[in-house]
Amino acid sequence: MSEERLKQHRDAIDSLDQQVLKLLNQRAEHARAIGEIKGGGIIYRPEREAQVLRRIKELNPGPLSGETVARLFREIMSACLSLEKPLTIAHLGPAGTFSESASFKHFGHAARLLPCASIDEVFRVCESSEADYAVVPVENSTEGAVGRSLDLLTQTPLQICGEVILRIHQHLLRSVPSLDHIEKVYSHAQSLAQCHEWLNKHLPDVERVSVASNAEAARLAAEDSRFAAIAGEAAAERFNLGFLARNIEDEPNNTTRFLVLGTHDATLSGHDKTSLVMSARNQPGAVHQLLAPLAERGVSMTKFESRPSRTGLWEYVFFVDVEGHHSQTQVQDAIEALRERAAFVKILGSYPVAVL
Numbered sequence: 048m049s050e051e052r053l054k055q056h057r058d059a060i061d062s063l064d065q066q067v068l069k070l071l072n073q074r075a076e077h078a079r080a081i082g083e084i085k086g087g088g089i090i091y092r093p094e095r096e097a098q099v100l101r102r103i104k105e106l107n108p109g110p111l112s113g114e115t116v117a118r119l120f121r122e123i124m125s126a127c128l129s130l131e132k133p134l135t136i137a138h139l140g141p142a143g144t145f146s147e148s149a150s151f152k153h154f155g156h157a158a159r160l161l162p163c164a165s166i167d168e169v170f171r172v173c174e175s176s177e178a179d180y181a182v183v184p185v186e187n188s189t190e191g192a193v194g195r196s197l198d199l200l201t202q203t204p205l206q207i208c209g210e211v212i213l214r215i216h217q218h219l220l221r222s223v224p225s226l227d228h229i230e231k232v233y234s235h236a237q238s239l240a241q242c243h244e245w246l247n248k249h250l251p252d253v254e255r256v257s258v259a260s261n262a263e264a265a266r267l268a269a270e271d272s273r274f275a276a277i278a279g280e281a282a283a284e285r286f287n288l289g290f291l292a293r294n295i296e297d298e299p300n301n302t303t304r305f306l307v308l309g310t311h312d313a314t315l316s317g318h319d320k321t322s323l324v325m326s327a328r329n330q331p332g333a334v335h336q337l338l339a340p341l342a343e344r345g346v347s348m349t350k351f352e353s354r355p356s357r358t359g360l361w362e363y364v365f366f367v368d369v370e371g372h373h374s375q376t377q378v379q380d381a382i383e384a385l386r387e388r389a390a391f392v393k394i395l396g397s398y399p400v401a402v403l
Protein backbone atom coordinates (compact mmCIF):
# COMPACT_ATOMS: atom_id res chain seq x y z
CA MET A 48 0.00 0.00 0.00
CA SER A 49 2.69 2.50 1.02
CA GLU A 50 4.66 1.41 -2.10
CA GLU A 51 1.73 2.53 -4.20
CA ARG A 52 1.47 5.91 -2.46
CA LEU A 53 5.20 6.41 -2.91
CA LYS A 54 4.84 5.72 -6.62
CA GLN A 55 1.96 8.20 -6.95
CA HIS A 56 4.06 10.99 -5.43
CA ARG A 57 7.10 10.10 -7.53
CA ASP A 58 5.01 10.11 -10.70
CA ALA A 59 3.68 13.53 -9.69
CA ILE A 60 7.24 14.78 -9.14
CA ASP A 61 8.35 13.45 -12.55
CA SER A 62 5.50 15.24 -14.25
CA LEU A 63 6.15 18.50 -12.33
CA ASP A 64 9.89 18.33 -13.11
CA GLN A 65 9.04 18.10 -16.79
CA GLN A 66 6.93 21.24 -16.50
CA VAL A 67 9.59 23.05 -14.42
CA LEU A 68 12.20 22.14 -17.04
CA LYS A 69 10.05 23.49 -19.86
CA LEU A 70 9.33 26.70 -17.96
CA LEU A 71 13.00 27.21 -17.07
CA ASN A 72 13.97 26.98 -20.72
CA GLN A 73 11.18 29.34 -21.74
CA ARG A 74 12.52 31.80 -19.17
CA ALA A 75 16.03 31.37 -20.57
CA GLU A 76 14.76 32.10 -24.11
CA HIS A 77 13.29 35.41 -22.91
CA ALA A 78 16.55 36.33 -21.20
CA ARG A 79 18.41 35.55 -24.43
CA ALA A 80 15.97 37.75 -26.40
CA ILE A 81 16.47 40.56 -23.86
CA GLY A 82 20.23 40.17 -24.37
CA GLU A 83 19.74 40.79 -28.11
CA ILE A 84 17.65 43.90 -27.41
CA LYS A 85 20.42 45.20 -25.14
CA GLY A 86 22.67 44.79 -28.18
CA GLY A 87 26.04 44.68 -26.44
CA GLY A 88 25.08 47.34 -23.87
CA ILE A 89 25.00 46.68 -20.12
CA ILE A 90 23.77 43.11 -19.60
CA TYR A 91 23.74 42.80 -15.82
CA ARG A 92 20.89 44.81 -14.26
CA PRO A 93 21.22 44.79 -10.47
CA GLU A 94 17.95 46.70 -9.87
CA ARG A 95 15.96 44.23 -11.97
CA GLU A 96 17.57 41.23 -10.26
CA ALA A 97 16.75 42.67 -6.83
CA GLN A 98 13.13 43.26 -7.93
CA VAL A 99 12.82 39.68 -9.24
CA LEU A 100 14.12 38.25 -5.94
CA ARG A 101 11.93 40.49 -3.78
CA ARG A 102 8.86 39.56 -5.82
CA ILE A 103 9.62 35.83 -5.55
CA LYS A 104 9.92 36.15 -1.77
CA GLU A 105 6.61 38.04 -1.59
CA LEU A 106 4.76 35.58 -3.85
CA ASN A 107 6.18 32.47 -2.17
CA PRO A 108 3.30 30.38 -0.70
CA GLY A 109 5.63 27.87 1.06
CA PRO A 110 6.37 25.29 2.37
CA LEU A 111 9.82 26.29 1.03
CA SER A 112 11.18 29.30 2.94
CA GLY A 113 11.50 32.73 1.32
CA GLU A 114 15.27 32.51 1.60
CA THR A 115 15.36 29.10 -0.06
CA VAL A 116 13.27 30.16 -3.06
CA ALA A 117 15.31 33.36 -3.42
CA ARG A 118 18.54 31.31 -3.49
CA LEU A 119 17.09 29.01 -6.16
CA PHE A 120 15.96 31.96 -8.29
CA ARG A 121 19.37 33.58 -7.78
CA GLU A 122 20.88 30.55 -9.56
CA ILE A 123 18.19 30.53 -12.26
CA MET A 124 18.91 34.19 -13.07
CA SER A 125 22.64 33.50 -13.05
CA ALA A 126 22.18 30.73 -15.62
CA CYS A 127 19.82 32.89 -17.75
CA LEU A 128 22.20 35.85 -17.69
CA SER A 129 25.11 33.64 -18.77
CA LEU A 130 23.20 32.92 -22.00
CA GLU A 131 23.31 36.66 -22.70
CA LYS A 132 26.99 36.88 -21.72
CA PRO A 133 28.92 35.10 -18.92
CA LEU A 134 30.18 37.65 -16.38
CA THR A 135 33.73 37.69 -15.00
CA ILE A 136 33.95 38.71 -11.36
CA ALA A 137 37.22 39.78 -9.72
CA HIS A 138 37.53 39.08 -5.99
CA LEU A 139 40.16 38.76 -3.30
CA GLY A 140 41.61 35.27 -3.68
CA PRO A 141 42.64 32.58 -3.49
CA ALA A 142 39.69 30.34 -4.29
CA GLY A 143 38.00 29.11 -1.12
CA THR A 144 37.93 32.47 0.71
CA PHE A 145 34.87 34.34 1.99
CA SER A 146 35.23 36.79 -0.91
CA GLU A 147 34.63 33.87 -3.27
CA SER A 148 31.52 32.85 -1.30
CA ALA A 149 30.28 36.47 -1.43
CA SER A 150 30.79 36.58 -5.22
CA PHE A 151 28.82 33.38 -5.77
CA LYS A 152 26.12 34.52 -3.35
CA HIS A 153 25.59 37.70 -5.36
CA PHE A 154 26.13 36.53 -8.95
CA GLY A 155 25.27 32.80 -8.70
CA HIS A 156 27.42 29.91 -9.89
CA ALA A 157 27.27 30.63 -13.63
CA ALA A 158 29.61 33.60 -13.04
CA ARG A 159 33.31 33.14 -13.83
CA LEU A 160 35.43 34.13 -10.88
CA LEU A 161 38.82 35.75 -11.13
CA PRO A 162 40.70 35.45 -7.81
CA CYS A 163 43.23 38.28 -7.28
CA ALA A 164 46.23 38.50 -4.93
CA SER A 165 45.25 41.79 -3.25
CA ILE A 166 42.40 44.31 -2.95
CA ASP A 167 44.45 46.70 -5.14
CA GLU A 168 44.60 44.02 -7.82
CA VAL A 169 40.82 43.46 -7.63
CA PHE A 170 40.23 47.17 -8.37
CA ARG A 171 42.88 47.19 -11.11
CA VAL A 172 41.55 44.25 -13.13
CA CYS A 173 38.03 45.69 -13.02
CA GLU A 174 39.24 49.20 -13.95
CA SER A 175 41.12 47.75 -16.92
CA SER A 176 38.02 45.72 -17.98
CA GLU A 177 39.72 42.35 -17.50
CA ALA A 178 36.77 41.65 -15.20
CA ASP A 179 33.18 42.91 -15.62
CA TYR A 180 32.60 43.46 -11.89
CA ALA A 181 34.57 43.37 -8.64
CA VAL A 182 33.59 42.22 -5.15
CA VAL A 183 35.52 43.77 -2.23
CA PRO A 184 35.05 43.51 1.55
CA VAL A 185 34.31 46.86 3.27
CA GLU A 186 33.41 46.07 6.85
CA ASN A 187 33.19 43.23 9.32
CA SER A 188 30.86 43.35 12.33
CA THR A 189 33.65 42.41 14.75
CA GLU A 190 36.80 43.70 13.04
CA GLY A 191 35.48 47.01 11.65
CA ALA A 192 36.25 48.77 8.37
CA VAL A 193 38.51 47.36 5.65
CA GLY A 194 40.71 50.43 5.23
CA ARG A 195 42.28 49.53 1.89
CA SER A 196 38.90 49.12 0.18
CA LEU A 197 37.74 52.50 1.52
CA ASP A 198 40.94 54.27 0.41
CA LEU A 199 40.69 52.84 -3.09
CA LEU A 200 37.00 53.80 -3.35
CA THR A 201 37.91 57.48 -3.04
CA GLN A 202 40.09 57.28 -6.16
CA THR A 203 38.50 54.69 -8.45
CA PRO A 204 36.35 55.57 -11.47
CA LEU A 205 34.33 52.40 -10.68
CA GLN A 206 30.89 52.74 -9.13
CA ILE A 207 29.09 50.69 -6.51
CA CYS A 208 26.21 48.71 -8.05
CA GLY A 209 25.43 46.30 -5.21
CA GLU A 210 26.15 45.04 -1.72
CA VAL A 211 26.50 41.52 -0.31
CA ILE A 212 25.99 40.63 3.33
CA LEU A 213 27.68 37.36 4.29
CA ARG A 214 27.38 35.58 7.65
CA ILE A 215 30.88 34.41 8.53
CA HIS A 216 31.08 30.94 10.04
CA GLN A 217 34.46 29.51 10.98
CA HIS A 218 35.08 25.77 11.21
CA LEU A 219 37.95 23.63 12.49
CA LEU A 220 39.06 21.48 9.56
CA ARG A 221 41.42 18.52 9.26
CA SER A 222 42.07 15.61 6.91
CA VAL A 223 41.56 13.08 9.74
CA PRO A 224 38.47 13.01 12.02
CA SER A 225 40.13 13.54 15.42
CA LEU A 226 41.01 16.42 17.73
CA ASP A 227 43.97 14.45 19.09
CA HIS A 228 47.62 15.18 18.34
CA ILE A 229 47.08 18.38 16.37
CA GLU A 230 50.49 20.06 16.15
CA LYS A 231 49.48 23.40 14.65
CA VAL A 232 46.30 25.30 13.78
CA TYR A 233 46.64 27.50 10.71
CA SER A 234 44.38 30.40 9.77
CA HIS A 235 44.31 34.07 8.79
CA ALA A 236 45.12 36.29 11.80
CA GLN A 237 41.58 37.76 11.82
CA SER A 238 40.01 34.29 11.91
CA LEU A 239 42.33 33.15 14.71
CA ALA A 240 41.25 36.27 16.63
CA GLN A 241 37.57 35.53 15.93
CA CYS A 242 37.95 32.00 17.41
CA HIS A 243 40.25 32.94 20.28
CA GLU A 244 37.93 31.79 23.11
CA TRP A 245 37.05 28.49 21.45
CA LEU A 246 40.75 27.72 20.91
CA ASN A 247 41.60 28.62 24.53
CA LYS A 248 38.95 26.20 25.71
CA HIS A 249 39.41 23.26 23.34
CA LEU A 250 42.99 23.43 22.05
CA PRO A 251 44.83 25.55 24.66
CA ASP A 252 48.25 24.02 24.03
CA VAL A 253 48.24 23.89 20.25
CA GLU A 254 50.41 26.41 18.41
CA ARG A 255 48.42 28.95 16.35
CA VAL A 256 50.05 30.03 13.12
CA SER A 257 48.71 32.92 11.03
CA VAL A 258 48.96 32.65 7.24
CA ALA A 259 47.93 34.86 4.29
CA SER A 260 44.37 33.50 3.93
CA ASN A 261 41.99 30.87 5.28
CA ALA A 262 42.24 29.03 1.97
CA GLU A 263 46.03 28.86 2.34
CA ALA A 264 45.50 27.45 5.87
CA ALA A 265 43.16 24.78 4.46
CA ARG A 266 45.69 23.91 1.78
CA LEU A 267 48.40 23.38 4.43
CA ALA A 268 46.06 21.20 6.54
CA ALA A 269 45.18 19.12 3.48
CA GLU A 270 48.86 18.44 2.83
CA ASP A 271 49.70 17.15 6.32
CA SER A 272 47.33 15.41 8.76
CA ARG A 273 49.28 16.72 11.78
CA PHE A 274 47.84 20.18 11.04
CA ALA A 275 44.35 21.64 11.31
CA ALA A 276 42.93 24.83 9.77
CA ILE A 277 40.25 27.33 10.68
CA ALA A 278 38.36 28.34 7.55
CA GLY A 279 34.92 28.55 5.96
CA GLU A 280 32.85 25.93 4.21
CA ALA A 281 34.13 26.84 0.73
CA ALA A 282 37.72 26.07 1.77
CA ALA A 283 36.65 22.76 3.36
CA GLU A 284 35.01 21.71 0.09
CA ARG A 285 37.84 22.90 -2.08
CA PHE A 286 40.51 21.03 -0.13
CA ASN A 287 38.33 18.06 0.80
CA LEU A 288 38.74 18.49 4.55
CA GLY A 289 36.48 17.15 7.30
CA PHE A 290 34.75 19.28 9.95
CA LEU A 291 36.11 18.64 13.47
CA ALA A 292 33.94 21.45 14.87
CA ARG A 293 31.49 23.80 13.21
CA ASN A 294 30.69 27.47 13.89
CA ILE A 295 33.52 28.02 16.36
CA GLU A 296 33.54 31.84 16.04
CA ASP A 297 33.21 33.57 19.43
CA GLU A 298 30.76 36.17 18.08
CA PRO A 299 27.66 34.37 16.74
CA ASN A 300 26.48 37.29 14.55
CA ASN A 301 29.77 37.73 12.74
CA THR A 302 28.99 39.27 9.33
CA THR A 303 31.04 40.83 6.54
CA ARG A 304 29.67 43.37 4.09
CA PHE A 305 31.06 43.41 0.55
CA LEU A 306 30.52 45.95 -2.21
CA VAL A 307 30.00 45.10 -5.87
CA LEU A 308 31.79 47.51 -8.22
CA GLY A 309 31.44 48.04 -11.94
CA THR A 310 31.48 50.67 -14.66
CA HIS A 311 27.90 51.70 -13.81
CA ASP A 312 25.72 51.86 -10.71
CA ALA A 313 22.10 50.67 -10.49
CA THR A 314 18.92 52.50 -11.46
CA LEU A 315 16.06 52.84 -8.97
CA SER A 316 14.86 49.47 -7.59
CA GLY A 317 12.50 50.81 -4.93
CA HIS A 318 14.63 49.88 -1.92
CA ASP A 319 18.04 51.45 -2.41
CA LYS A 320 21.07 52.92 -0.72
CA THR A 321 23.50 55.59 -1.86
CA SER A 322 27.15 55.66 -0.77
CA LEU A 323 29.07 58.94 -0.66
CA VAL A 324 32.54 60.00 0.36
CA MET A 325 33.25 63.59 1.37
CA SER A 326 35.63 65.73 3.31
CA ALA A 327 34.81 68.44 5.80
CA ARG A 328 36.45 71.84 5.89
CA ASN A 329 38.92 72.06 8.75
CA GLN A 330 36.72 74.15 11.12
CA PRO A 331 35.08 73.49 14.49
CA GLY A 332 31.64 71.86 14.13
CA ALA A 333 32.29 71.15 10.45
CA VAL A 334 31.08 67.53 10.57
CA HIS A 335 27.84 68.47 12.29
CA GLN A 336 27.22 71.23 9.73
CA LEU A 337 28.06 68.88 6.91
CA LEU A 338 25.51 66.27 7.93
CA ALA A 339 22.68 68.62 8.91
CA PRO A 340 21.22 68.77 5.34
CA LEU A 341 20.53 65.02 5.49
CA ALA A 342 18.44 65.20 8.66
CA GLU A 343 16.67 68.40 7.46
CA ARG A 344 15.43 66.54 4.38
CA GLY A 345 14.47 63.35 6.22
CA VAL A 346 17.22 61.32 4.55
CA SER A 347 18.37 58.56 6.95
CA MET A 348 22.02 57.77 7.33
CA THR A 349 22.78 54.03 7.65
CA LYS A 350 26.55 54.31 7.97
CA PHE A 351 29.15 56.87 8.95
CA GLU A 352 32.85 56.02 8.88
CA SER A 353 35.80 58.39 9.07
CA ARG A 354 39.28 57.74 7.63
CA PRO A 355 42.38 59.90 7.77
CA SER A 356 42.77 61.52 4.38
CA ARG A 357 45.95 60.51 2.61
CA THR A 358 46.47 63.98 1.21
CA GLY A 359 46.84 66.17 4.31
CA LEU A 360 47.77 65.95 7.97
CA TRP A 361 44.80 65.95 10.42
CA GLU A 362 42.23 65.91 7.65
CA TYR A 363 39.59 63.29 7.41
CA VAL A 364 37.32 61.87 4.76
CA PHE A 365 33.88 60.55 5.67
CA PHE A 366 32.10 57.58 4.16
CA VAL A 367 28.36 57.98 4.45
CA ASP A 368 25.57 55.64 3.34
CA VAL A 369 22.05 57.04 3.07
CA GLU A 370 18.71 55.42 2.37
CA GLY A 371 17.36 56.08 -1.11
CA HIS A 372 18.60 56.53 -4.68
CA HIS A 373 20.43 59.57 -6.07
CA SER A 374 17.69 59.97 -8.69
CA GLN A 375 15.12 60.62 -5.93
CA THR A 376 14.46 64.30 -5.23
CA GLN A 377 15.05 64.14 -1.47
CA VAL A 378 18.43 62.45 -1.88
CA GLN A 379 19.37 64.72 -4.81
CA ASP A 380 18.56 67.86 -2.76
CA ALA A 381 20.52 66.57 0.22
CA ILE A 382 23.57 65.87 -1.98
CA GLU A 383 23.34 69.36 -3.51
CA ALA A 384 23.32 70.87 -0.02
CA LEU A 385 26.30 68.70 0.97
CA ARG A 386 28.21 69.94 -2.07
CA GLU A 387 27.79 73.52 -0.84
CA ARG A 388 29.31 72.70 2.54
CA ALA A 389 31.90 69.98 1.96
CA ALA A 390 35.38 70.49 0.55
CA PHE A 391 34.62 67.62 -1.81
CA VAL A 392 31.81 65.09 -2.36
CA LYS A 393 31.94 61.99 -4.55
CA ILE A 394 28.88 59.83 -5.19
CA LEU A 395 30.16 56.25 -5.07
CA GLY A 396 26.90 54.84 -6.38
CA SER A 397 23.26 53.99 -5.71
CA TYR A 398 22.32 50.32 -5.51
CA PRO A 399 19.64 47.94 -4.20
CA VAL A 400 19.74 46.98 -0.52
CA ALA A 401 20.92 43.32 -0.34
CA VAL A 402 18.01 40.90 -0.78
CA LEU A 403 19.73 37.58 0.04
Ligand SMILES: C=C(O[C@@H]1C=C(C(=O)O)C=C[C@H]1O)C(=O)O
Nearest residue numbers: 078081091092095096124127128
Ligand atom coordinates in the same frame (compact mmCIF):
# COMPACT_ATOMS: atom_id res chain seq x y z
C1 LIG B 1 16.93 39.11 -18.41
C2 LIG B 1 17.61 40.21 -18.09
O1 LIG B 1 19.01 40.23 -17.95
C3 LIG B 1 19.66 39.80 -16.74
C4 LIG B 1 19.00 38.59 -16.22
C5 LIG B 1 17.90 38.70 -15.40
C6 LIG B 1 16.98 37.54 -15.17
O2 LIG B 1 17.35 36.41 -15.48
O3 LIG B 1 15.83 37.75 -14.69
C7 LIG B 1 17.63 39.94 -14.78
C8 LIG B 1 18.42 41.03 -14.97
C9 LIG B 1 19.66 40.98 -15.78
O4 LIG B 1 20.76 40.94 -14.92
C10 LIG B 1 16.92 41.52 -17.88
O5 LIG B 1 17.58 42.56 -17.95
O6 LIG B 1 15.70 41.52 -17.64
